[in-house]
Amino acid sequence: MSQMHQLTDGVAGATCPSCAEPLESGDLFCGACGYDLSAVRAEREDHPTVAISHGTAPREQASPQSGPGAPVEWPEAPEADSSDVPAPVHLPSDLPGTDSGGAELTGPDSEGSELPGTDSGGEELRSRDETPEAPDPRTAEPVPAATPTPPAGVKLCVACRAGRVDGDGYCERCGHAQPRERDHMEEELDAVAAVSDRGLRHHRNEDAFAVSATALPDGSPAVVAVVCDGVSSATRPDEASVAAARAANESLLAALPREVHPQQAMHDAIVAASEAVNSLAEQGDQDPDHGHHQNAPACTIVASVVAGGLLVVGWVGDSRAYWVPSDRSVPAARLTEDDSWAAQMVAAGLMNEAEAYADERAHAITGWLGADAYELEPHTASFKPDRPGVVVVCTDGLWNYAEGVEEMAAAVPVDACSRPLHSAQVLVGHALDGGGHDNVTVAVLPFPVASQGAGSA
Numbered sequence: 001m002s003q004m005h006q007l008t009d010g011v012a013g014a015t016c017p018s019c020a021e022p023l024e025s026g027d028l029f030c031g032a033c034g035y036d037l038s039a040v041r042a043e044r045e046d047h048p049t050v051a052i053s054h055g056t057a058p059r060e061q062a063s064p065q066s067g068p069g070a071p072v073e074w075p076e077a078p079e080a081d082s083s084d085v086p087a088p089v090h091l092p093s094d095l096p097g098t099d100s101g102g103a104e105l106t107g108p109d110s111e112g113s114e115l116p117g118t119d120s121g122g123e124e125l126r127s128r129d130e131t132p133e134a135p136d137p138r139t140a141e142p143v144p145a146a147t148p149t150p151p152a153g154v155k156l157c158v159a160c161r162a163g164r165v166d167g168d169g170y171c172e173r174c175g176h177a178q179p180r181e182r183d184h185m186e187e188e189l190d191a192v193a194a195v196s197d198r199g200l201r202h203h204r205n206e207d208a209f210a211v212s213a214t215a216l217p218d219g220s221p222a223v224v225a226v227v228c229d230g231v232s233s234a235t236r237p238d239e240a241s242v243a244a245a246r247a248a249n250e251s252l253l254a255a256l257p258r259e260v261h262p263q264q265a266m267h268d269a270i271v272a273a274s275e276a277v278n279s280l281a282e283q284g285d286q287d288p289d290h291g292h293h294q295n296a297p298a299c300t301i302v303a304s305v306v307a308g309g310l311l312v313v314g315w316v317g318d319s320r321a322y323w324v325p326s327d328r329s330v331p332a333a334r335l336t337e338d339d340s341w342a343a344q345m346v347a348a349g350l351m352n353e354a355e356a357y358a359d360e361r362a363h364a365i366t367g368w369l370g371a372d373a374y375e376l377e378p379h380t381a382s383f384k385p386d387r388p389g390v391v392v393v394c395t396d397g398l399w400n401y402a403e404g405v406e407e408m409a410a411a412v413p414v415d416a417c418s419r420p421l422h423s424a425q426v427l428v429g430h431a432l433d434g435g436g437h438d439n440v441t442v443a444v445l446p447f448p449v450a451s452q453g454a455g456s457a
Contacts, residue, residue, distance in 0.1 A: 180204060182238070186421065187211055191223045191306075193421035194443035195428045199397060200436030206230030206299075207395050207441035208241035210249035214256050222256045222307035224249060225443035228273070229319050229395040231298040231368055240277045240297035244369055247276035248303055262305045263382045266314035270378035273301055274316075274369045281371040298370030302336060304391045306447050311335075311391060314380040316367045318343075320399050324412045325389035332409035335381060335391070339367030357403070363396065390416045390423070390446050397440030398431045412444075420444040 014023045021032035028037055155165040155178075163173025170177055182205040183198045189211055198205040210226045228244045230237025251272040255265035281296035300317025313321045318338040325332065337343055341364040342356035356362055367377065392412060402408040411430045416423035423444045431440040 182208075185209070186425070188421040189213055189223075191221065191420075192225050192443060192445045193424050194225060194227070194441070195421070195424040196441035197428050197432065197436075197439070199439050200432060202439055204238060205439050206232060206237040206241055207397065207439040208238075208245040208299075209441050209443055210245040211443055212249055212253055214253050216256060216308055217259050218308075220308060222262070222305060223445060224252045224256075224303070224305050225391070225393045225445045226252075226269075226273075226301065226303040227319055227393045227395060227441050227443055228302075228369075229300045229317065229397070229439070229441070231300070231365070231370070234296065234298040234370060234372070235294040236280060236297040237299060239280055240299040240370065243276040243280060243297075244273035244299050244301050248273040248301060252303070252305060256305070256307060262307045262310055262312040263314075263380050266303060266305060266312050266380045267378050269303065270301060270314050270316060270369075270380075271376065274373075274376050277369045278371045296371035298368045298372060300339075300365065300368055300395070302393055302395075304393050304443075304445055306391070306445055309384060311383045311385055311447055312380065313382075313391070313393075314378055315339075316369055316376070316378055318363065318365050319393075319395045322392040322394075322405065322408050323383070323385065323389060324392060324409045324416065325385070325387050326414070326417050327387060327389075328409065328414065330387065332405045334405050334408075335383065336379070338365075339379075340365050385447055388417055388446070388448055390420065390444050392427070392442060392444055394427070394442040395438070395440065397436075397438035398427055398442050400438065401431045401434035416444055417446040417448075420446055 015021065016023055016030040016033060016035050016037070018030060018035040019033040021030055023030065023037070029035065030037065157163040157165055157171035157174060157176055158178060159176035160171060160174040163171040163176075165178050166172050169180060180198075182196070185194075185196045185205075187194050187209070191213060192211045194209040194211045196205060196207050196209055207230065208228045210224070212224045214222050214224070216222050226245045226248045228241035228248075230239075230241040234240065248269040251269035252265055255268060256262065260268075277297055277299060300315075300319045302315040302317070302319035302321055303313065304321055305312040311323070313335045315321065315336045316339060318340045319336075320338070321335040323333045323335055337347075340362065342351075342353075342359065342362035344366060345351040345356040345359075346353050351359075367373070369376070390412065392408065399408065402411045411427055413419065413423045413426050421444075424442050427442045427444070428440050431438075
């Protein structure tokens with residue numbers, strides 16, 4: 001702690017601030033070291049204008065005769081009880097006050113009206129009736145900031161609500177990535193529903209689906225479900241899956257009302273989907289980030305039509321269709337065969353199914369839609385179920401977590417026929433709970449009993 005030194009005027013026992021030599025009254029310089037004592041200023045005793053007292057006894061009002069140094073008594077705060085009711089809020093007008101001369105202020109409840117005020121020139125200020133009173137900023141409701149209306153065709157950021165979203169889906173102001181429309185999609189019709197999700201590991205959803213309904217020439221309903229999975233190793237797989245799903249759906253909706261057999265309509269729809277994906281390669285890729293060395297867009301496809309008592313499926317690639325009867329005592333069945341390395345090994349008798357799908361090459365596909373594909377060979381098949389059930393049309397993002405027929409049937413809710421959307425949501429959730437390593441898309445298409453019969457056509 002440092003020591004404070006003072007001048008010697010009238011102070012007994014003063015010492016030199018430099019060498020601590022005793023000083024005589026009136027010395028201007030230290031006799032021992034020659035220190036200039038005039039450089040040291042005497043400190044004044046601190047006399048605060050208002051002394052704050054910590055006493056608890058309140059006064060009703062400050063006395064006008066209170067001189068400097070008189071303690072200020074603050075109004076006593078009301079004791080808070082132990083309930084959860086918050087203490088009341090006190091406004092400045094709730095407390096009595098005094099002016100600078102100590103006189104009591106006249107409030108609005110005093111005799112007469114409020115005291116008139118004057119401006120700096122002595123003119124009386126106008127009353128409240130003449131000039132509207134500004135709201136107290138402490139009690140006024142905050143005015144919400146208006147969200148700017150963007151110009152036509154301009155999308156605003158969902159985070160800052162001010163920046164524009166660029167072509168890559170990022171805010172130009174805050175850089176926030178915008179949620180993509182395809183991250184999670186759901187659609188439900190009366191007789192079919194589909195759900196698609198990006199999954200937990202992929203940065204975008206490269207799956208696509210289309211569900212629709214039309215009528216056959218006799219007026220009976222025909223229901224369609226198409227699911228496509230973009231090939232990630234190809235360029236623009238997300239565009240390929242959308243193009244294929246739309247083209248196949250449109251082809252089926254055009255053919256079925258014209259008395260085209262559903263199985264032939266399915267074959268033609270897959271050809272139309274292939275042509276749509278091929279056209280993407282002909283258009284070229286305008287994104288410079290993809291570079292000059294790129295392969296053609298590609299995807300897989302699986303589709304199902306329920307019409308005229310028939311259940312028709314068609315596919316290219318490793319997306320699948322399953323039949324799950326409502327009566328779970330009856331076995332379920334897989335309706336498609338993968339175009340994959342593992343399926344070829346099993347078909348050739350070189351490996352059993354367990355060995356083939358355990359191999360790291362198992363999911364390498366041998367068939368797909370796209371300009372780089374081998375000769376297109378659409379697979380189609382038709383069936384006549386003899387009991388109610390559902391067709392589960394899905395990408396490998398689902399069946400990787402329910403590969404066996406029994407596993408898939410166990411994952412499908414028992415009320416799938418009456419609640420197809422709920423069932424599709426449950427199946428997507430099953431894949432996400434299992435890890436969600438891939439995009440997952442599933443359509444659930446109920447099949448009612450139209451006529452008795454068995455076997456496949």
